[in-house]
Amino acid sequence: MVDVLLGLQWGDEGKGKIVDFFAPSYDIIARFQGGPNAGHTLYVNGEKIVLHQIPSGIFHENTINLIGNGVVLDAVTLQNESKKVAAFGIDCKKNLFVSDRTHLILPTHRALDKASELSKGESKIGSTLKGIGPAYMDKTGRNGLRVGDLLDKNFTTQYIKLRLKHQRMLDSFGFQEDISAWEEEFFEALDFMRQLKIVNGEYFINEKISNGKKVMAEGAQGSMLDVDFGTFPFVTSSNTISAGVCTGLGIAPQKIREVIGVTKAYCTRVGGGPFPTELHDETGERLRKVGNEFGATTGRPRRCGWIDLVALNFACMINGVTKVVMTKADVLDAFEELHVCESYMINGKETRQVPYQMTKMSIEPVYKKFKGWNKDITAIKSMDTIPETMRSYIHHITDYLGVPVSHISNGPGRDQLICN
Ligand code: GDP
Ligand code: IMO
């Protein structure tokens, strides 16, 4: 049995914290897509740690963590992260498993990401520059190198061949930076990778499922960054939605039980692209300040705005969401009035549907206003004791989406979660 936990907005919904909270109820936590563009923040013994490549179940000693075939893996990031995790007494060589089909991010992928973004000028995606797009391009273009290839004695030859191809592409961009230092650390990290448990991920996970083990598939990014259904071309290069779990881990759709969608009580986006409910005023600034909305991977300020039910409803539909977890509700504690986007006005027409492209049109959000709860909710533990004004806000969202809000996160702390 597999439950999925994924982001319903443009990423950074607080997935890491929620996976860490649920992890004790699962035997395996598995990442199925994305790479080190992810930044998942956890608090362990009160200390903050951001995971980019390792699944968020790593701090639970009895939990197996799997990096699935759908992920693109940066060996250097993985090695550095495993050192950080080791400071907490966790040995990745014991409970971290990596699929042999997982594609590797090469130093030249990072260079190509940078060169491509530079060439786009004003219309750049705002990529994390971690080499995600170029690595996935080599996967679908049938050129990439995979983790299993590390065990092949011809790996270096294969690497050089691909590197030459990349060099020609870099030349065409006019990219001249010296990446030899990146290559050096890359080869060092590959030696570390070879010491990890490299497995045939699809047999590994299916055997566990057959033996009654419980799996949580941990999404990265968010549904609105999905390469097919997000705000293309301002998206990432993987399928971040629940369908990605099947291709990214090698499991059948009927194995999936719950799809838990995580949303903030408001909305943020980092990088370029459409964001209908973005606030460019002091309210947006206040959300950023109170919510400490700065990117966990790049440190960039996140763009902030009101919750967008049109986009959320779309995300619930394409994912088959069965439960919603709402995070960062405490950030709204002192707001007198809250706005909820109910529909979009596009060219004088009102719609509750997300259009196929949002970049070339003006979208005016239509809001419903709610009274804020004006109360510190950070110590609340049960839904029974939330303020009535907050209950109205949550009820409205539940009604609109037709999906229950099962948990509300009311602080970054590990146990700050309001349960039913
Ligand atoms: P992820 O990428 O979805 O895992 O989310 P990030 O870690 O990038 O960003 C979420 C940020 O919000 C992190 O700094 C978390 O520590 C923090 N956070 C998570 N849940 C809550 C919450 O309920 N309240 C507050 N105030 N912060 C939260
Ligand atoms: P987590 O898992 C927020 C955004 C980037 C950029 C676009 C493409 O922490 O929620 P990429 O590097 O993937 O080519 O960038 O996607 N992006 C994220 N935004 N959270 C993330 O991950 C993101 N991963 C990528 O800012 O706009």
Ligand code: MG
């Ligand atoms: Mg993040």
